[in-house]
Amino acid sequence: MRPAYEIPHFSTISTAPRDADVELLAVPWFEGMVALPTELDAVAGADLRSAIDRGEFAGRSCDLYATRITAPGWKASRAVVVGGGRRDEMRVETTRRMAAAVGLMARQQRLPRVAWVADADDPQLVQSVAEGFALANFDNGHYKSRDDAPFFLSHVLIAGGDADAIERGRIVGESMNAARLLINEPGNRLTPRELAERGAAIAAVPGVDAEILDEAQLAELQMGLLLGVARGSAEPPRLLALRYEPSDAPPGPMLGLVGKGITFDTGGISIKPSDGMERMKDDMAGGAAVIAALRAIALQKLPVRVIAVVPTTENMPGGKAVKPGDVLHGASGLTVEVNNTDAEGRLVLGDGLWYAQRLGATHLVDVATLTGACVVALGRVTTGLFGAPNGWVDALRSAAERAGERVWPLPLFDEYRESLKSEIADMVNSPGRPAGAITAAMFLKEFVGDLPWAHLDIAGTAWAEEAKAWTPKGATGVMVATLVELARSAGSPWPTR
Ligand code: BES
Ligand code: MN
Ligand code: ZN
16 A cells, blocks of 8 residues: 655754755745845846746745756755745744645655745744645555555755754644544544554554553443444444653643544434535544644653543444434433434543543543534634633634634533423434534533533534645644644643633
């Protein structure tokens, strides 16, 4: 099988661009700039300015303009100018995408070594440049047997880049790629057992312990919600729990990450229409995100205790499947009337959130491709953010801002709780169409007690429906960077409730 990704060798350089031993020099360009940085302007500036005059290059975000370097004494034979739009609108995400666009172009032209030449040296931006190049070194054609092997970048040099920031970016980018590979895997390859094993393997880095619960252990713990969803499938469910408890972490807080791990969602007896159902192999993207984030947190040796919990099963319409109207008992003691078997994510997360608390989590975040309603509300641009108290929701907002990922809060007013009412059980799992993303979050809220908790609905953001200059079609690896930033913020006190 073809490899899905390779991580280039990253380093910082302090030499002049002419001495950079690479095939390609990459230079960011923002609207209003008049010259390229350093001596590069003397060899490529005139060509660029005439391209701008002709209207061939406008410098919009991720626009590329490639030019040859013919001046004697330069090691690189090409330069590419990459647009960044307006500098005052630039965000971490802009530079990540710019670097990724350059990386994809370099791979297409089979140029193995790239140097990024810019005057900004803000560590957060340097990190995002490294992330972007790591992300560019990802190939979707994992199962193509006839095409040539993919060409990967071998070296990325970042001029003036802080070595720690580059290293953080490499780790985050590589972890996102690990998540993307899992998410892209088809359901026949990535069964629940396989997700648990490969998740444990991804997180098998120093300081991390993994535990995989099988169906007998889940029954022992009375996880009737997870087991209920699994009933329709020939594949047994699993629960993956990862723990990272570094000795230098303060004893108080423990971040509990919980990710939805539905390896394929047919909808069950409330079956989905066949059009587009193949995408439901990505219904474990939340699980992949928390596994990848915990790996990156451990590799960065962040001084905070973190656990990741991934309840995983298929959602299938088998002869033993849970039926609309059935009542399930969760490990927390709550009973649920399953009025729609397609609202399975909140069921498995209910038991997953309970287990994270049992392992000692003090601050919870769950990540899930939970509702089509969230895609209606926020589209494919923005991850839905929910939770309480507000201080914890704010901690996630600012982590996402620093990480360069779009999230936006939606409310959890008490009035929404009414729609969860069931005649015969504590609640129903599918309260109907109005405010579907919110009522799904209200359901999860029933399982978190008084702990600070946030819920990230990535139904719209986990998957790129079309290729862009900076990414191929497929899994995005969304929220890995945000969760790592959140863990990095553990030094400043987290809110309690
Ligand atoms: N995995 C889906 C949500 C989803 C839909 C993700 C589209 C990505 C794209 C989830 O399990 C689901 O089916 N949700 C239902 C809930 C409803 C039955 C209350 C939905 O959104 O339709
Ligand atoms: Mn579903
Ligand atoms: Zn689902």
